[in-house]
Structure formats: C-alpha cells, structure tokens
Amino acid sequence: MSVCRMFGNTRHQVMLLLLSTLGWMIVAVTQSGAVSRCVDQACSPPIGNLASGRTISTLSSCSLLPHLCPEDVHPPAHMTDDPFLHPQTWWASGAGSTATQEQPDEIRLDLETRFCLSHVVLVFRSPRPSAMAIERSADSGKTWEPLQLFARNCSAEFGLPDDSLCTSRYTSATPCSGGEVILRTLDPSSAETRDPYSAATLARLTLTNLRIRLLKSQSCSAPSTPPTGRTSPTASPLTSTSTSENTTYAIFSLLAKGTCLCHGHAEHCVPYNSSQESQQDSNMVFGRCLCTHHTAGDHCEECAPLYNDRPWRPANGSSGEPNPCQKCECHGHSDSCHFSRRAWLSSGGTSGGVCDDCRHNTAGRRCQRCRHGYHRHLSLPLSSAHACTRCRCDQHGSLPPRPDEEGPWCHPRTGQCHCKPGVGGRSCSHCLPGYWGFGDKGCEPCVCPLSCDPNSGQCFDSYLDNQVFNVPIGGKIPDRDYLLPLEDVQWSKELAVSALHYTGKCSCKEKKLRSVSDLCKTKHDYVIKASVLCAHDKGSHAEVQVKVRKVFRSGQVALHPGTISIYPVSWTSRGCTCPILNPGMEYLLAGPEEAGTGRLLVTMQSVVAPWTPRLGLLISEGLRNGCSPSAGLCDGQTPEKCTINSKSMSQQTVQKQD
Structure with missing residues (x-):
C-alpha cells in the first residue's frame, strides 16, 4: 500500500x-478527576x-x-x-x-x-x-x-x-x-445556537x-486514473471511476x-x-444521563423526588445558569413531593412543592402539622420522628369524633381534647369546679351557692376543700423558634384547660342580664355568642380562647365565626376572672374593645350570660325590632321604649312557650 x-x-x-x-x-478532561463542570x-x-x-x-x-x-x-x-x-x-x-x-x-x-x-x-x-x-x-x-x-x-x-x-x-x-x-x-451564526x-x-x-x-x-x-484517497489497489466494477x-x-x-x-x-x-x-470502554455514545442539579430521569427531564418545590427547567446555555431543582421542606417526614401549580401561584412564585405520604403521623403540605388524632410533642423539634403524639382523650368526657374522622380529636398544637359540657382537664377526665356527676353526658351544674362535691353533688360551704383544676398562676412559656409565633404557640403541657378560677378571697360581683334592654342601654363594642375553649395565665394578663358561634355586633375589628382570644381585665387587678368563664360552656358575651389594639376585653361591666335557647330567641327578636347590628342595639331609641319592647318580647316568648 x-x-x-x-x-x-x-x-x-x-x-x-x-x-x-x-x-x-x-x-479525558471530564474523567480525570477534576472538578465537575456542572457545579453551579x-x-x-x-x-x-x-x-x-x-x-x-x-x-x-x-x-x-x-x-x-x-x-x-x-x-x-x-x-x-x-x-x-x-x-x-x-x-x-x-x-x-x-x-x-x-x-x-x-x-x-x-x-x-x-x-x-x-x-x-x-x-x-x-x-x-x-x-x-x-x-x-x-x-x-x-x-x-x-x-x-x-x-x-x-x-x-x-x-x-x-x-x-x-x-x-x-x-x-x-x-x-x-x-x-x-x-x-x-x-453556527443563528440565534438558536446561543442556547x-x-x-x-x-x-x-x-x-x-x-x-x-x-x-x-x-x-x-x-x-480513469484512480484519485488520491482511500482506493482499492485492484480494479473492479466498484473501483472504476469511469462511466x-x-x-x-x-x-x-x-x-x-x-x-x-x-x-x-x-x-x-x-x-x-x-x-x-x-x-463501556468503546467509543459508543451512551443514552442515559448521570444527572446533576437535583434532576432525574433518563434525560434529566424532571426533578428528583424530593426537589419539586419549583417547576423543572432546562439549563440556560446562553447565560450558563444551571436552573437546579429546589428541595421541598418536608421536615424529614417524606421522601418525595410533587409540584402544585396552585400552591406556586398562591405563594407568588416562590414555592409550589407538596409533600407526599407524610410519615410519623404528620400531615399538611409540608408535613408541618399533626394528623387527626395526634398533637405536637412540645419538647421535640418538628423534624423528630416523634414530634406528633396520640391524643389521650377520655371517651366519657370528650366529644365523639365526626363520622368521617377516626379516633379522638384534640387540639393539634396543645393536645387539649374537646370536652362535653361541665367537663375539664386536658383529657376531659373530670368535672369542672361547680359541676358534678361525671358521665357519658358530661357533668351537671351544682345547685349550690358556691360549689359541690364532684361525685355526689353535695354542696360545699367554701372552696377550702375543693380541688382546683385550673390554669396555675405563674410559669413561663419557653421560647421555641422552630414553632409558630409566640402568640400562636401551644401552651405548656401542665396548663390545664379550664376557667381561671377565682379564689375564696376574690370578691366577684357579676353583672346580671335581666332583659335585652340591658344590651340596649349599654353601648358594648361587641356582642357575640361563643363557647369557651381554654384559658391561659400569661403573667401580666390572662388570655381566654373562645370559639365564636354567632356575631351580633362588631366594633373596629370585624368578627367572624371561629377561634379568637378575649382578655379578662380583672385578672390584672384581682388575680381572678370576673365574670367567670367555664370551658365547655356557651355564653352571650358583650363588652368593650381595647383602644388601639382592638382586643376584646371582659370587664366588670361586661355581660357574660350562659347561653340558652330562650336567650337566643330574645336576642333575635330584639334585633328584628330595632336593635340593628349595623347601628347598635337600641340605637335611636329611648331606654324606656327599648325596655317596653323587651317586656313585650318576654311576654310573647312566655306565651309561645306556654
């Protein structure tokens, strides 16, 4: 040759x-052990x-x-x-x-x-x-x-x-x-080659x-002269260069x-x-990518299972931006997540990941809360496998779960069970002070001036022998940066859920609601129907959580059905709550708002009346007969006229009940 x-x-x-x-x-360069070209x-x-x-x-x-x-x-x-x-x-x-x-x-x-x-x-x-x-x-x-x-x-x-x-x-x-x-x-000169x-x-x-x-x-x-290049030395029909x-x-x-x-x-x-x-040692170009930038798939065409917090994108060949996939925050309770367009848009284009199959009894888009029947364990971080613990609710004293729920229900942050009327305690295991006869229907009110034996109902002469199952005075909530803001953080486990109980030394003269005219005469900022959930001593003041069932009047803060906090003013000066608010009970609440903050206050002039169907009928009748919620109860009426209307409403109510 x-x-x-x-x-x-x-x-x-x-x-x-x-x-x-x-x-x-x-x-040779990419396999020599040098730093990967894919870094950033x-x-x-x-x-x-x-x-x-x-x-x-x-x-x-x-x-x-x-x-x-x-x-x-x-x-x-x-x-x-x-x-x-x-x-x-x-x-x-x-x-x-x-x-x-x-x-x-x-x-x-x-x-x-x-x-x-x-x-x-x-x-x-x-x-x-x-x-x-x-x-x-x-x-x-x-x-x-x-x-x-x-x-x-x-x-x-x-x-x-x-x-x-x-x-x-x-x-x-x-x-x-x-x-x-x-x-x-x-x-090579086209714009397509830029990226x-x-x-x-x-x-x-x-x-x-x-x-x-x-x-x-x-x-x-x-x-017929053979051209230069790769040719055969022997002529044949295949090597002929002539026609x-x-x-x-x-x-x-x-x-x-x-x-x-x-x-x-x-x-x-x-x-x-x-x-x-x-x-693998040949010159063959293989077809499955070894993906980086938290991508996955044969062609890196999707994000890795736990990196779907934002949409997958190809890298930018023009700017060199890798556009890596972003990890979902699942707090260690899930190995994968999926991208949700709705979550992405609602976050303003910052986060769209939804965690899949949350483990360790957690739930939520980021496995950030406990699932039904469990509540947060306060001494453990949210990333712990034991961050959620099972609700411990007494089956006799707590309300049964809804048909679509399994097991007992308690507050997902505090662990407080939902108690039947007159029942208190974290697990709803005993009667509140002033109630007796713990059973499947809850507890009955004591028919006594003060209180009674929780088992027999026998009246006590004083509170000296009465065991108090109430929020202890004092104590401090430890700081927990990994939880929700301090105002929304769950209360310490030893804080029982009941009314802040007044002691025998506390003189508490509650304002009585004799008729609807009392609401007309006093310009209360708010009038609501609410059930008391729990109370908490915060040292300088007390905070009582209630669930608003119905709003009759709102002040500068618009009220809606749901859980809110009210603040008894008497706690600061007296060390007790007047009027008394018992968890598990429903009340008609009327009182002032705190200037500047809009907090709902409970003062000695506030109306705290146990809710009854008859009281509800009177309030409804009063609203229909001139106590407009937009103008305030009895606005534009003389007290005498409102009182007469209230008396006539009472008479009508008695006649209807008869």
Missing part, C-alpha cells in the same frame, strides 16, 4: 483527526459518533452479489469502523445497470432513545448521488422529517427552490471518489432515528456526531440498557 493512497486525501483525514481528537480530549453552571456530555457501536442497516449490500465483490465483503458496518485503523474498508450497495440508476437505496441508524444530533458527514467512495435526503425521526420511526435535501436540480427532484431545505451543494459527481456530504443541524438547551433548539436537534435516502446515482466522467453500466453506491465512512440528551444537567452518560454494559 502506498503512502499516497493511505494519506492522500489530506483535508478529509485532518478533519476526522480533529473531530476525533477533540472528543477524546473532552472525555450548565453542562453537557462530550460529542461522539452516534453510529459507533450500533448497527447500520441498508436496503442492499454488495455481499449479496459475490460476483461483483471477488476479494472483499463490504457490509454496512464498514462505514462506522475507525478510518485510521481501517482505511481500506467501505460499504457498497448492490450494483445496477444504467436502466436502474434511479433505484434508491437507504442507510438507517436506529437509536435506543433520544439523542441530540450536531452534524452528519458522509465520505463516498463512489460518485456522490445526484439526489439524496437526510431525514430524522423523533418518535422511533413512526414519522419522518427532512433535515436536508440534496439535488442537482431541486425543482425537478423535489419541487422546491434551491434554498435552506434543498441545496445543490455536494451533488457534483466529482471528485469521483472521496467526495463529502456535510450536514450541520444548526447554523442549545432551549425548547426550540432541541426540537431541531433531537432524534431517535437517522435515515439517509440515496435517491439517484450518477456516473463520473473523470479520467460504466455497473454503477453503485459506495461509502467509506459515516459520522453522525451528537451527544445524549440531558438538557444541560449532566456531563456523563451511561448505557441505556443492559445489552450495552459490555461496551
């Missing part, structure tokens, strides 16, 4: 050398020949015509072997006569998954076709799209002008051997199959340069399936 024959086509050899060397340099920036795997290591199929082969291939067999695999190690190998199609010059042939590369194609290079041993098409499929061969059409006459062959889709370039019969056909999927990971660019680059259709062969009229009846397609090499599709989130790829495991 002469040196001239092996290295004569200098331009082609240099081009292959540069492309191959560049690919190996990239692989977009990255991509090195480019290689997608045809290497894969099967190339054709419609015909010279091996099917042994009388035309006397010395060698020229299978399709010879198009993808190393041109430096095997310079005298090529693929040859079946030969034909002049009458069959328009008989098409086809070269097809089927990939196992999606890849990105950068360019295609064909080096012909025969004259280049006068018409051919390079096509791609992105759906495993179901549909095809032309990447480039080649024809000496685009209008005659394809009915198209000679423009970007169809070109007459690379269609000349000369050189008779060594002629190239080059396709670049993107114009190779954009949706528009990937729509142009992505493929699962490559098809090269050789539509019309042509003869070469050059002299002959035996015209065929022969191709030295096929390069389909590309890389695995990773959207800018990986710098290495591994075999897509187990059948490729043995080829």
Whole structure:
C-alpha cells in the first residue's frame, strides 16, 4: 500500500483527526478527576459518533452479489469502523445497470432513545448521488422529517427552490471518489445556537432515528486514473471511476456526531440498557444521563423526588445558569413531593412543592402539622420522628369524633381534647369546679351557692376543700423558634384547660342580664355568642380562647365565626376572672374593645350570660325590632321604649312557650 493512497486525501483525514481528537480530549478532561463542570453552571456530555457501536442497516449490500465483490465483503458496518485503523474498508450497495440508476437505496441508524444530533458527514467512495435526503425521526420511526435535501436540480427532484431545505451543494459527481456530504443541524451564526438547551433548539436537534435516502446515482466522467484517497489497489466494477453500466453506491465512512440528551444537567452518560454494559470502554455514545442539579430521569427531564418545590427547567446555555431543582421542606417526614401549580401561584412564585405520604403521623403540605388524632410533642423539634403524639382523650368526657374522622380529636398544637359540657382537664377526665356527676353526658351544674362535691353533688360551704383544676398562676412559656409565633404557640403541657378560677378571697360581683334592654342601654363594642375553649395565665394578663358561634355586633375589628382570644381585665387587678368563664360552656358575651389594639376585653361591666335557647330567641327578636347590628342595639331609641319592647318580647316568648 502506498503512502499516497493511505494519506492522500489530506483535508478529509485532518478533519476526522480533529473531530476525533477533540472528543477524546473532552472525555479525558471530564474523567480525570477534576472538578465537575456542572457545579453551579450548565453542562453537557462530550460529542461522539452516534453510529459507533450500533448497527447500520441498508436496503442492499454488495455481499449479496459475490460476483461483483471477488476479494472483499463490504457490509454496512464498514462505514462506522475507525478510518485510521481501517482505511481500506467501505460499504457498497448492490450494483445496477444504467436502466436502474434511479433505484434508491437507504442507510438507517436506529437509536435506543433520544439523542441530540450536531452534524452528519458522509465520505463516498463512489460518485456522490445526484439526489439524496437526510431525514430524522423523533418518535422511533413512526414519522419522518427532512433535515436536508440534496439535488442537482431541486425543482425537478423535489419541487422546491434551491434554498435552506434543498441545496445543490455536494451533488457534483466529482471528485469521483472521496467526495463529502456535510450536514450541520444548526447554523453556527443563528440565534438558536446561543442556547442549545432551549425548547426550540432541541426540537431541531433531537432524534431517535437517522435515515439517509440515496435517491439517484450518477456516473463520473473523470479520467480513469484512480484519485488520491482511500482506493482499492485492484480494479473492479466498484473501483472504476469511469462511466460504466455497473454503477453503485459506495461509502467509506459515516459520522453522525451528537451527544445524549440531558438538557444541560449532566456531563456523563451511561448505557441505556443492559445489552450495552459490555461496551463501556468503546467509543459508543451512551443514552442515559448521570444527572446533576437535583434532576432525574433518563434525560434529566424532571426533578428528583424530593426537589419539586419549583417547576423543572432546562439549563440556560446562553447565560450558563444551571436552573437546579429546589428541595421541598418536608421536615424529614417524606421522601418525595410533587409540584402544585396552585400552591406556586398562591405563594407568588416562590414555592409550589407538596409533600407526599407524610410519615410519623404528620400531615399538611409540608408535613408541618399533626394528623387527626395526634398533637405536637412540645419538647421535640418538628423534624423528630416523634414530634406528633396520640391524643389521650377520655371517651366519657370528650366529644365523639365526626363520622368521617377516626379516633379522638384534640387540639393539634396543645393536645387539649374537646370536652362535653361541665367537663375539664386536658383529657376531659373530670368535672369542672361547680359541676358534678361525671358521665357519658358530661357533668351537671351544682345547685349550690358556691360549689359541690364532684361525685355526689353535695354542696360545699367554701372552696377550702375543693380541688382546683385550673390554669396555675405563674410559669413561663419557653421560647421555641422552630414553632409558630409566640402568640400562636401551644401552651405548656401542665396548663390545664379550664376557667381561671377565682379564689375564696376574690370578691366577684357579676353583672346580671335581666332583659335585652340591658344590651340596649349599654353601648358594648361587641356582642357575640361563643363557647369557651381554654384559658391561659400569661403573667401580666390572662388570655381566654373562645370559639365564636354567632356575631351580633362588631366594633373596629370585624368578627367572624371561629377561634379568637378575649382578655379578662380583672385578672390584672384581682388575680381572678370576673365574670367567670367555664370551658365547655356557651355564653352571650358583650363588652368593650381595647383602644388601639382592638382586643376584646371582659370587664366588670361586661355581660357574660350562659347561653340558652330562650336567650337566643330574645336576642333575635330584639334585633328584628330595632336593635340593628349595623347601628347598635337600641340605637335611636329611648331606654324606656327599648325596655317596653323587651317586656313585650318576654311576654310573647312566655306565651309561645306556654
């Protein structure tokens, strides 16, 4: 073999050398243990020949015509072997006569998954076709799209002008051997190349199959002197460079340069399936990405299971921004989350993750609260596996759960159970002071001036022997930064839930509600129907939580049904609450608001009346007869007139009840 024959086509050899060397340099750098190129920036795997290591199929082969291939067999695999190690190998199609010059042939590369194609290079041993098409499929061969059409006459062959889709370039019969056909999927000067990971660019680059259709062969009229380049030393119908009846397609090499599709989130790829495991040391371009930036999937096309707090995005090839996925805050109670568009929009585009299958008896979008039947364990952080503990509610003293609920219900932060009337304690296990007869219906009120024995109902002369199950005076709530704000934090476990009990030394003369006219005479800022939930001694003042059932009047603060706090003023000066508010009881509450803060106060002039159906009827009648909620009860009426109306309403009520 002469040196001239092996290295004569200098331009082609240099081009292959540069492309191959560049690919190996990239692989060597990325596998040398250096810092990953994906750290805080977009990255991509090195480019290689997608045809290497894969099967190339054709419609015909010279091996099917042994009388035309006397010395060698020229299978399709010879198009993808190393041109430096095997310079005298090529693929040859079946030969034909002049009458069959328009008989098409086809070269097809089927990939196992999606890849990105950068360019295609064909080096012909025969004259280049006068018409051919390079096509791609992105759906495993179901549909095809032309990447480039080649024809000496685009209008005659394809009915198209000679423009970007169809070109007459690379269609000349000369050189008779060594002629190239080059396709670049993107114009280097176009805007699409600025960001190779954009949706528009990937729509142009992505493929699962490559098809090269050789539509019309042509003869070469050059002299019979063999051209420089890769040629066979023995003449044959396949090596003839002059016009002959035996015209065929022969191709030295096929390069389909590309890389695995990773959207800018990986710098290495591994075999897509187990059948490729043995080829890890070859030049094969593998199809499954080793994802970074907290992404996942064969092509890094989604976020990792616990990193869906914002939408997945490809990296930005123009700015280099990696656009990594963001971790969901599940407090260690979930291994995955999903993205919610509604949560994303409601957060103003800052967080959209919803934790999946919260463990350790937690619930909520971020596993931040305890599920039904459990409450927070105050001494443990929210991330603890034991942060939620089961509600311990007495089945006799607590209200039963709703039909759609399982197990006892307690406050998710405090653990306070919902007690029946007259029942108190954290677990609703005993009668409140002033009640007796603990049972399935709760406790009955004592019929005594002061209090009575909780078991027998026998009246006591004083409170000396009465066990007090109330909020202890003093104590301090420890700071817990990992919980909710201090005003909303749950109270200490030893704080019982009952009214702040007044002692025997406390003189408490409560204001009596004799008629609806009392509400008309006194300009109360608020009038509500509410049930008392619990109370808390905060040292300088007391705070009582109530659940508003109905709003008759609101002041500067708009009131709505739900849980709110009221503040007994008497606690500061007397050390007790006057009037008395017993948890589990419903009251008609009327009183002033604190100037500036709008807090609802309970003073000695406030109305605290146990709620009864008859009282509710009187209030409703009063509202319908002139005590407008917008103007205030009895606004615009004289006290005498309001009192008369109240008396008449009382008489009407008695008559209705009779």
